[in-house]
Amino acid sequence: MEEGKFVMPPDLQSEFAEALRDPGLPLPSGVIAHNSRLPQKRFAVYRNNVMVGLIGALEARYPATKRIVGEEFFAAAARLFATAHPPRSSLMMTYGDQFPDFLGAFKPAAAVPYLADVARLEAARTRAYHAADAKPLTPAELAGFGPDALAGLRFILHPSIEIVVSTFPIVTIWAMNADEIELAPLADWRGEDALVARPALDVEVRRLPAGAATFLQSLAGGKPLGAAANAALASSPDFDLAINLASLFSTGFAIEATQEPLEDLQP
Amino acid sequence: MRIPSTLPASAGVGFKPQHFAAITAARQPLGFFEVHAENYMGAGGPPHAQLSFLRESYALSIHGVGLSIGSPEPLDRDHLARLKQLCERYQPESFSEHLAWSSHGGIFFNDLLPLPYTEASLASIIAHVDEVQTALGRRMLLENPATYLRFAQSTIPEPAFLAAIARATGCGLLLDVNNVFVSARNHGADARAYLAEFPLDLVGEIHLAGHFETVDDAGAPLCIDAHGSPVIDDVLALYDEVIARSGPLPTLIEWDNDVPDWDTLRAQALVAQGRLDRAHNPGRARSAA
Numbered sequence: 001m002e003e004g005k006f007v008m009p010p011d012l013q014s015e016f017a018e019a020l021r022d023p024g025l026p027l028p029s030g031v032i033a034h035n036s037r038l039p040q041k042r043f044a045v046y047r048n049n050v051m052v053g054l055i056g057a058l059e060a061r062y063p064a065t066k067r068i069v070g071e072e073f074f075a076a077a078a079r080l081f082a083t084a085h086p087p088r089s090s091l092m093m094t095y096g097d098q099f100p101d102f103l104g105a106f107k108p109a110a111a112v113p114y115l116a117d118v119a120r121l122e123a124a125r126t127r128a129y130h131a132a133d134a135k136p137l138t139p140a141e142l143a144g145f146g147p148d149a150l151a152g153l154r155f156i157l158h159p160s161i162e163i164v165v166s167t168f169p170i171v172t173i174w175a176m177n178a179d180e181i182e183l184a185p186l187a188d189w190r191g192e193d194a195l196v197a198r199p200a201l202d203v204e205v206r207r208l209p210a211g212a213a214t215f216l217q218s219l220a221g222g223k224p225l226g227a228a229a230n231a232a233l234a235s236s237p238d239f240d241l242a243i244n245l246a247s248l249f250s251t252g253f254a255i256e257a258t259q260e261p262l263e264d265l266q267p
Numbered sequence: 268m269r270i271p272s273t274l275p276a277s278a279g280v281g282f283k284p285q286h287f288a289a290i291t292a293a294r295q296p297l298g299f300f301e302v303h304a305e306n307y308m309g310a311g312g313p314p315h316a317q318l319s320f321l322r323e324s325y326a327l328s329i330h331g332v333g334l335s336i337g338s339p340e341p342l343d344r345d346h347l348a349r350l351k352q353l354c355e356r357y358q359p360e361s362f363s364e365h366l367a368w369s370s371h372g373g374i375f376f377n378d379l380l381p382l383p384y385t386e387a388s389l390a391s392i393i394a395h396v397d398e399v400q401t402a403l404g405r406r407m408l409l410e411n412p413a414t415y416l417r418f419a420q421s422t423i424p425e426p427a428f429l430a431a432i433a434r435a436t437g438c439g440l441l442l443d444v445n446n447v448f449v450s451a452r453n454h455g456a457d458a459r460a461y462l463a464e465f466p467l468d469l470v471g472e473i474h475l476a477g478h479f480e481t482v483d484d485a486g487a488p489l490c491i492d493a494h495g496s497p498v499i500d501d502v503l504a505l506y507d508e509v510i511a512r513s514g515p516l517p518t519l520i521e522w523d524n525d526v527p528d529w530d531t532l533r534a535q536a537l538v539a540q541g542r543l544d545r546a547h548n549p550g551r552a553r554s555a556a
Contacts, residue, residue: 033417087374
């Protein structure tokens with residue numbers, strides 16, 4: 001580094017940023033220490049801090065996923081993800097939304113085929129945690145419509161709700177690895193659809209009964225109750241409308257009901 | 268008219284959700300709580316529920332880590348908008364950020380990265396601080412960094428650099444005494460010489476934190492600003508000297524990693540409060556920074 005050479009700040013920052021991401025690059029221009037002309041180890045502190053911070057963020061977001069594959073494997077996968085997909089926003093609570101897709105394509109994880117879907121469930125949990133607050137529809141408000149109006153009602157669901165469908169028993173697997181239930185061999189290996197929601201302050205994870213995913217997705221898509229129930233029955237003959245309707249209101253997942261088509265409500 | 272920082276000149280701690288139940292079980296002997304702005308940029312849920320609850324009873328400091336004021340690139344408009352929304356919602360007694368950069372070329376590094384102190388970087392940062400204060404409609408505090416490297420390009424010493432920013436923009440300074448200790452040790456410099464040059468009249472808040480020591484390329488001590496341990500006696504000694512000169516100042520215990528239980532964290536704050544009580548000097552009453 002020549003004494004007195006004027007280096008444009010943006011170039012210096014580019015060099016620094018690129019060297020942070022690529023250990024193969026030389027130290028950025030002008031970086032010095034009082035006792036060393038090539039402070040590699042000092043620069044490595046920054047590089048290490050960045051990577052450890054990103055791995056930590058992914059560990060915090062995907063604790064059950066980490067438990068399934070173990071700390072070492074998870075950290076290695078997280079490091080590869082963080083290198084290929086660094087954060088593009090300072091909103092770190094959204095970082096790692098793409099991690100489940102990455103795991104789904106990650107060859108070393110092929111022996112754990114349910115891993116990506118369990119990660120999807122966990123990703124939904126953090127989104128639910130930060131989702132907007134909304135008051136649930138009360139039974140009194142619902143009763144105001146009258147029993148004949150029920151089939152034509154459209155519902156707005158709580159903003160925190162997400163559904164994760166899977167051909168794997170992901171709710172059970174997640175619950176076992178999140179200390180919600182005891183770890184045990186799965187007697188019944190079948191697909192489970194997860195509902196993730198935060199109607200109040202606590203994030204809830206529920207295993208949906210037959211047809212419920214279709215029912216809720218139809219409601220969320222603006223279909224009136226009758227049509228949503230028909231869609232659910234078509235997807236699964238075991239769909240029980242009474243149980244699902246009761247759940248919708250007891251859980252606080254519906255926040256608004258209207259007899260108008262939802263598109264008519266747009267301002 | 269810009270809102271000045273008005274934290275009480277007593278000890279406070281960083282609020283961590285795992286302490287919420289303990290904190291709200293009884294009135295705490297603390298002046299304020301501080302939070303990281305970015306943790307409260309979601310739409311709802313427990314973060315806002317807890318912060319709203321705390322806000323009713325305690326003064327609040329919002330401390331940003333992701334604005335990247337030290338970058339020559341333009342400020343992230345979305346991030347600034349989120350900060351504005353947060354400050355409008357909670358009306359904190361103080362908003363602060365760092366003399367550091369964290370974003371470049373669309374990538375967010377999630378760390379506080381160093382910059383050279385030159386006339387060019389000074390002008391860039393003054394413009395950024397002006398933009399932030401205008402957008403938020405309030406005066407901000409700018410924090411001195413912990414650094415592991417210096418730049419050959421630098422022409423201005425760090426205390427003078429910070430003083431120049433404060434004088435040009437009207438912002439205040441956040442003096443992190445642990446960062447002063449860490450940086451001095453890392454650069455073979457004297458923390459007391461740094462503090463002698465530091466414009467204490469512009470300081471609106473003090474941070475105290477822990478660090479750990481490793482070694483650098485030459486086998487010399489290298490302090491890492493980890494915020495994961497108690498404040499060491501050497502740092503408390505520097506703190507005593509600062510507040511003997513400045514009078515009592517709002518003092519935050521910054522413990523972000525390996526967060527201890529509530530009793531331990533509160534005890535650390537009470538150590539700082541004890542120092543503040545001893546330093547009370549009626550002859551040098553401080554106006555609100």
